[in-house]
Amino acid sequence: MGEPLCQRLKAAPVLPARGKIKALWREELIERLFDAEAGERLAAHLTGHDASAALVAGILAHSPFLTQIMRRDPEGLLASLTTDPGERRDALLAGIAAFATPETATADLMRELRRFRQAMALLLALADIGGIWPVETVTAALSATADMAVKLASEHALHQAAGLGRIELPDANEPGKGSGLVVLALGKHGAGELNYSSDIDIVVFFDPEMAEAAGVGEPTSFFVKLTQQIARIIQERTPDGYVFRVDLRLRPDPGSTHVAVALPTAYAYYETVGQNWERAAMIKARPVAGDIELGRRFIADLAPFIWRKYFDFAAIADIHAMKRQIQSVKGFETLSLPGHNVKLGRGGIREIEFFVQTQQLVFGGRRPALRGPRTLDMLGELTKENWISPQARDELTESYCWLRTIEHRLQMRHDEQTQTLPTDAADLDAFARFCGYPSAKALGKDLEAHARRVEGHYALLFEDAPSLASEAGSLSFTGTENDPETLATLGKLGFRQPATAAETVRGWHFGRRAAVTSARAREVLTELTPALLVALGRTTDPDGALAHLDNAFVRMPAAVELLTLLRSHEALLQLFAEILGSAPRLAKVAALYPHVLDAVIDPAFSAPRHDAERVAQRVRAMVGTPPPSVEDGLDRMRDAVRQENFLVGARLLSGVINAEQAAQGYAAAAAASIRVAFDDTRAAFAADHGLVEGAEAVVLGMGRLGAGELTPSSDLDMMLLYDRPEDAEASDGKRPLDPVTWHVRFTQRLVAALTVPTRRGTLYQVDMRLRPAGNKSPAATQFGGFTAYHQGEAEIWEEMALTRARVVAGDAGLRDKVEAAIREILLRKRQPAKVAAAVTEMRALIAKEKGENDAWDLKLAAGGLTDLDFLAQFLVLAHGHDHPQLLARTTSGVFAAARDTGVIAAGEAERLAAAARFIGDVQLWQRFAMEEDFDAKAVPERVLRRIATAVGLPDAKVLKAELDERRAMVRGLFKQILGAAQKA
Numbered sequence: 008m009g010e011p012l013c014q015r016l017k018a019a020p021v022l023p024a025r026g027k028i029k030a031l032w033r034e035e036l037i038e039r040l041f042d043a044e045a046g047e048r049l050a051a052h053l054t055g056h057d058a059s060a061a062l063v064a065g066i067l068a069h070s071p072f073l074t075q076i077m078r079r080d081p082e083g084l085l086a087s088l089t090t091d092p093g094e095r096r097d098a099l100l101a102g103i104a105a106f107a108t109p110e111t112a113t114a115d116l117m118r119e120l121r122r123f124r125q126a127m128a129l130l131l132a133l134a135d136i137g138g139i140w141p142v143e144t145v146t147a148a149l150s151a152t153a154d155m156a157v158k159l160a161s162e163h164a165l166h167q168a169a170g171l172g173r174i175e176l177p178d179a180n181e182p183g184k185g186s187g188l189v190v191l192a193l194g195k196h197g198a199g200e201l202n203y204s205s206d207i208d209i210v211v212f213f214d215p216e217m218a219e220a221a222g223v224g225e226p227t228s229f230f231v232k233l234t235q236q237i238a239r240i241i242q243e244r245t246p247d248g249y250v251f252r253v254d255l256r257l258r259p260d261p262g263s264t265h266v267a268v269a270l271p272t273a274y275a276y277y278e279t280v281g282q283n284w285e286r287a288a289m290i291k292a293r294p295v296a297g298d299i300e301l302g303r304r305f306i307a308d309l310a311p312f313i314w315r316k317y318f319d320f321a322a323i324a325d326i327h328a329m330k331r332q333i334q335s336v337k338g339f340e341t342l343s344l345p346g347h348n349v350k351l352g353r354g355g356i357r358e359i360e361f362f363v364q365t366q367q368l369v370f371g372g373r374r375p376a377l378r379g380p381r382t383l384d385m386l387g388e389l390t391k392e393n394w395i396s397p398q399a400r401d402e403l404t405e406s407y408c409w410l411r412t413i414e415h416r417l418q419m420r421h422d423e424q425t426q427t428l429p430t431d432a433a434d435l436d437a438f439a440r441f442c443g444y445p446s447a448k449a450l451g452k453d454l455e456a457h458a459r460r461v462e463g464h465y466a467l468l469f470e471d472a473p474s475l476a477s478e479a480g481s482l483s484f485t486g487t488e489n490d491p492e493t494l495a496t497l498g499k500l501g502f503r504q505p506a507t508a509a510e511t512v513r514g515w516h517f518g519r520r521a522a523v524t525s526a527r528a529r530e531v532l533t534e535l536t537p538a539l540l541v542a543l544g545r546t547t548d549p550d551g552a553l554a555h556l557d558n559a560f561v562r563m564p565a566a567v568e569l570l571t572l573l574r575s576h577e578a579l580l581q582l583f584a585e586i587l588g589s590a591p592r593l594a595k596v597a598a599l600y601p602h603v604l605d606a607v608i609d610p611a612f613s614a615p616r617h618d619a620e621r622v623a624q625r626v627r628a629m630v631g632t633p634p635p636s637v638e639d640g641l642d643r644m645r646d647a648v649r650q651e652n653f654l655v656g657a658r659l660l661s662g663v664i665n666a667e668q669a670a671q672g673y674a675a676a677a678a679a680s681i682r683v684a685f686d687d688t689r690a691a692f693a694a695d696h697g698l699v700e701g702a703e704a705v706v707l708g709m710g711r712l713g714a715g716e717l718t719p720s721s722d723l724d725m726m727l728l729y730d731r732p733e734d735a736e737a738s739d740g741k742r743p744l745d746p747v748t749w750h751v752r753f754t755q756r757l758v759a760a761l762t763v764p765t766r767r768g769t770l771y772q773v774d775m776r777l778r779p780a781g782n783k784s785p786a787a788t789q790f791g792g793f794t795a796y797h798q799g800e801a802e803i804w805e806e807m808a809l810t811r812a813r814v815v816a817g818d819a820g821l822r823d824k825v826e827a828a829i830r831e832i833l834l835r836k837r838q839p840a841k842v843a844a845a846v847t848e849m850r851a852l853i854a855k856e857k858g859e860n861d862a863w864d865l866k867l868a869a870g871g872l873t874d875l876d877f878l879a880q881f882l883v884l885a886h887g888h889d890h891p892q893l894l895a896r897t898t899s900g901v902f903a904a905a906r907d908t909g910v911i912a913a914g915e916a917e918r919l920a921a922a923a924r925f926i927g928d929v930q931l932w933q934r935f936a937m938e939e940d941f942d943a944k945a946v947p948e949r950v951l952r953r954i955a956t957a958v959g960l961p962d963a964k965v966l967k968a969e970l971d972e973r974r975a976m977v978r979g980l981f982k983q984i985l986g987a988a989q990k991a
Contacts, residue, residue: 123155146201146411165188188296190210204424213226387400502553545584547953551949559599592719674712688756696740724774794832810896850873890910925969
């Protein structure tokens with residue numbers, strides 16, 4: 008028999024007035040809490056044992072939780088005081104094990120488990136507070152209590168399932184053996200270091216093949232229900248309380264997996280996307296229920312994941328990232344006793360644990376002695392291996408035990424999972440007395456000494472690590488649950504749905520996006536995340552920007568190139584964030600083709616050159632002269648034009664260029680692609696069919712392409728004109744074609760080069776309906792037929808289209824002839840009244856067929872771009888003969904010329920030109936910001952606000968008012984000018 012607990016007591020809480028111990032236990036403890044019989048036995052014991060009296064009185068004064076247990080079980084209190092604590096512990100464990108049989112009812116087992124846990128909680132508190140057992144013994148006993156609870160609950164659930172015929176147990180005496188069930192304890196439970204009121208972290212796996220051999224029909228469903236039953240037995244609150252709170256979230260990717268995970272799935276997860284924090288967690292993994300041997304084999308098979316072959320110094324950055332994320336808010340820059348967290352705060356328990364675990368991960372692959380689960384044991388091994396000094400070992404051991412003792416006292420008061428000291432002064436003073444200190448000041452002195460010492464050792468390990476705290480506060484995404492401080496930080500940064508944002512980022516670390524599953528990608532992502540989120544928070548829509556990035560990770564094969572680039576260039580990171588928040592088209596391009604960002608870093612980014620000649624030279628250089636093959640040339644051209652368009656958008660977003668210049672840039676890129684496609688397609692076509700001697704061809708750009716005013720989503724309006732000698736014969740190739748067929752097929756091949764999807768995506772949509780007779784005519788138009796058509800058959804609307812036409816590619820000789828012919832057509836003498844009537848009729852027809860009442864359809868709305876374009880085209884056709892200066896192609900340019908020539912009043916011309924620029928700018932930003940049709944009811948307010956600020960207005964309301972006012976003015980002048988012309 009060992010020595011009774013009462014004879015070994017060394018300490019007790021400090022009471023407000025120690026002289027009142029006897030009165031306090033007699034009055035409060037005996038007379039009010041217990042029945043007469045129990046009270047007499049306690050009185051008899053406590054009267055002769057002052058140390059017991061002091062201990063019980065101190066608990067009564069400071070711990071409502073333990074007081075409640077003593078009230079419920081005075082016999083247990085007496086037994087704990089009068090028995091050797093080790094023997095009492097073993098008797099309690101043996102008693103509950105003997106109680107649980109295959110025939111035990113669930114309700115009975117739940118009741119007895121709860122009483123068992125309470126009896127053990129009281130015993131361990133007495134041994135802990137009384138100074139009999141060191142921290143290691145207390146935590147080991149707490150862990151044994153949890154082991155027993157999980158084991159008995161698991162065996163009970165298996166026996167019940169067997170009784171219902173859902174599984175055949177090979178051995179009823181060892182139901183877990185051969186069942187396929189594996190229950191691992193992780194964290195402090197797995198290490199045998201469980202704290203006083205801790206949750207227990209368990210992970211449940213199952214072997215599908217073993218389960219099927221045991222007669223389980225649907226293993227996943229069976230083990231999920233089994234796990235739920237085990238958790239319910241342990242954690243459900245009943246009139247008798249609960250045993251432990253159960254946390255199942257340390258399983259692989261808990262957000263997308265069942266509570267029970269198949270072993271093959273677990274293997275695959277850990278081998279491919281397992282994170283360093285999960286490696287650290289698995290250091291402490293220990294099978295506690297189910298098939299113990301199978302669990303041991305599973306842990307052994309995971310050794311290559313946990314323990315790297317070479318010294319893994321990269322783990323230091325990742326593990327420290329977790330600590331820095333936690334520390335940025337939960338710890339304090341200056342230690343303050345009230346509200347200090349002894350686990351997560353500066354110099355706390357977590358720093359000691361990370362100090363040990365990090366070095367285990369770094370060196371454990373080559374040093375098997377460093378693979379143990381217990382913190383204090385590993386401090387000793389690190390000393391033996393000469394990784395730390397004996398002084399560091401001794402100081403950290405002492406501080407760890409002291410901090411764990413304070414942690415236990417905090418949890419003993421109300422059975423709460425807390426590590427935070429009270430903030431109320433009186434409460435803090437009372438807590439200090441519970442810990443054996445005369446005052447909070449004395450407690451604070453020791454706390455600061457230990458915290459400073461721990462922090463000093465920890466800092467030496469990570470002295471070169473950069474800070475991951477954001478400018479707004481804590482950003483922690485490790486583990487499986489949302490950190491309240493992180494959610495608060497995300498809210499400060501501007502995220503409207505912080506929990507969704509946190510889950511998105513955590514999903515990246517869990518490997519839910521293939522693009523960020525590589526070790527290098529996750530390492531860079533860990534370092535980049537705070538800065539990335541701050542940058543996203545500065546955009547108009549942080550949530551949308553993050554969602555765009557997440558969707559990009561879905562489409563990307565790998566993200567390490569992009570992430571590394573962003574990490575290395577702060578300005579580029581901010582631009583990329585703005586792209587994600589404001590320009591989904593650009594975001595998609597940058598995500599799928601991160602190399603386009605290279606040009607943004609180039610100093611030339613701030614000195615744009617969007618003229619077609621320079622752009623064509625750059626595109627040609629990327630495509631090659633000639634390209635290696637037709638297919639490769641098409642791919643390269645898509646890459647080149649994509650980069651040019653990306654640069655235009657990035658410069659617009661950065662303020663390097665304005666919307667008008669951006670429209671010119673998009674047009675220059677399109678013209679360059681047509682030039683390169685024209686030359687390469689003709690060379691490839693000629694290789695098969697030869698050339699028609701003396702023939703020439705050009706591509707005529709129409710509409711916005713001709714005017715040099717494209718938007719990011721514009722189609723290319725174009726036609727191909729060719730000329731040939733009268734006596735031209737078939738082409739001279741190995742497969743000759745007559746001149747008409749040659750040019751028609753060449754045109755079709757050219758259109759395909761611009762539109763066909765390749766491995767590198769699509770380029771443009773092409774519309775050729777503006778050629779003479781539209782789709783009824785051949786794809787290629789002979790120049791003679793074109794001029795003849797416009798001499799007699801062409802309608803006014805077709806001549807209107809020519810006001811914007813320009814040659815964008817082809818042979819110089821025919822280009823000159825075509826441009827001269829178009830000039831001649833446009834400068835022909837016409838009756839203004841007839842032109843005005845035709846324009847009015849055409850505008851009314853479009854309004855009838857397509858509508859004009861959608862105020863945000865800036866092309867078709869009354870007073871919108873169509874009104875402006877038609878009015879400018881009227882001026883060219885009606886007055887060009889007398890005023891050739893009107894041949895300006897752009898709408899605003901025509902109005903400027905009309906002002907200079909006096910065709911319309913100067914004030915009206917200036918207002919129209921300004922409206923054309925303003926409405927055109929807004930439309931370009933619309934198409935830049937939205938990939939879909941611009942439906943104002945569905946468009947987020949943030950998008951409208953972004954467009955408003957882009958054109959110099961404060962908000963969407965002012966933008967709408969400005970557009971309405973300008974469109975009303977345009978429609979008024981449209982009717983006025985055309986009406987006056989028809990009356991003249």
